[in-house]
Amino acid sequence: MKQKPKTKLRDLLKSKKAKTRKLSELSKTEQNRLAKLNGMLDELRRRENVQNRQLQTWLSEDEYAQVDIEWKEQLELREELKDKPDDLKRYEDKLKEATFNDNKAERFCKRGNKDKSTKFRNLSESHCEDALEILQAIIC
Structure with missing residues (x-):
């Protein structure tokens, strides 16, 4: 079974899951952000595209930067896999x-x-x- 590489974003998500609050405890802005992020997550799970500007709008600067770093790593990995014997x-x-x-x-x-x-x-x-x-x- 493949193991997923540890990343800062995954660690951040895990730590946020540990600090989860009830939906009723979130402010309206936080509830809206959560709803938008869940919607984007559903799209990604259905293998649909999510636009960068949506990610940039609803993620913090650090989270968006981490997504960008992981995307560049993914592109490098794909490039390596193109080099076949x-x-x-x-x-x-x-x-x-x-x-x-x-x-x-x-x-x-x-x-x-x-x-x-x-x-x-x-x-x-x-x-x-x-x-x-x-x-x-x-x-x-």
Whole structure:
């Protein structure tokens, strides 16, 4: 199981959870802020976008700065993951070709063209075998 990296924002949220107050004890401004932040949280959980200006409006300067820092860390991580070994790229290319040819074979099969369907199915299997060989070479 992956462990989430500890960050200042997560620590801050944990400490705030420890100091939680009842909703009735919050001022109108705090209740409004809480409602807006919960709404943004729901959007993020649904994998929808939340605009930066909304975050900047409803988060404190420190909280917004922390979000910005974590976003930059995320971009760096994504950039590192783009740097794949050549063998892995070859494997992915073979897999894409196999999938493409299998889809073509399926289309020809539905149209009743058995000869072309068989041709593309065999080509797809060949690419799958190549991809498997590449994968086995990566693992060993």
